[in-house]
Amino acid sequence: MDKVFIEGLEIEALIGIYDWERRIRQPLLFDVEMAFDNRRPAASDDIADTLNYKAVSKRLIEYVSQSDFGLVETLAERCAEIVLREFGVAHVRLKLSKPGAVRGARAVGVIIERSRE
Numbered sequence: 001m002d003k004v005f006i007e008g009l010e011i012e013a014l015i016g017i018y019d020w021e022r023r024i025r026q027p028l029l030f031d032v033e034m035a036f037d038n039r040r041p042a043a044s045d046d047i048a049d050t051l052n053y054k055a056v057s058k059r060l061i062e063y064v065s066q067s068d069f070g071l072v073e074t075l076a077e078r079c080a081e082i083v084l085r086e087f088g089v090a091h092v093r094l095k096l097s098k099p100g101a102v103r104g105a106r107a108v109g110v111i112i113e114r115s116r117e
């Protein structure tokens with residue numbers, strides 16, 4: 001299956017389980033791979049036939065910016081649900097990275113894969 005992807009989408013959010021994390025905003029990085037048959041937009045050359053990565057990015061920015069979860073697992077799950085439900089995607093792989101959260105690691109986080117039921 002073809003894919004449409006978003007790589008390195010940086011969004012600041014209130015996220016974390018510690019008291020000091022509840023008082024600041026931290027940068028998060030999103031890598032999103034979405035299953036989509038790209039043959040139709042390739043044939044029509046029409047943006048209306050695409051899975052529009054700009055529209056998905058804007059929606060994730062809107063949602064993540066106002067979120068305030070403790071765990072990255074929770075936020076990743078909600079974001080995957082948005083992609084599946086609101087954009088009609090059948091399968092999504094989402095990597096949520098929290099850069100600098102652990103000293104010595106470039107980033108930590110989760111990778112999830114979800115399919116529409």
Ligand SMILES: Nc1nc2c(c(=O)[nH]1)N=C([C@H](O)[C@@H](O)CO)CN2
Pocket residue numbers: 015016017018021070071072073098101102
């Ligand atoms: N699996 C997880 N482990 C940890 C998380 C998390 O969201 N999922 N969060 C933290 C803290 O908030 C951490 O990011 C602060 O440095 C620790 N472990």
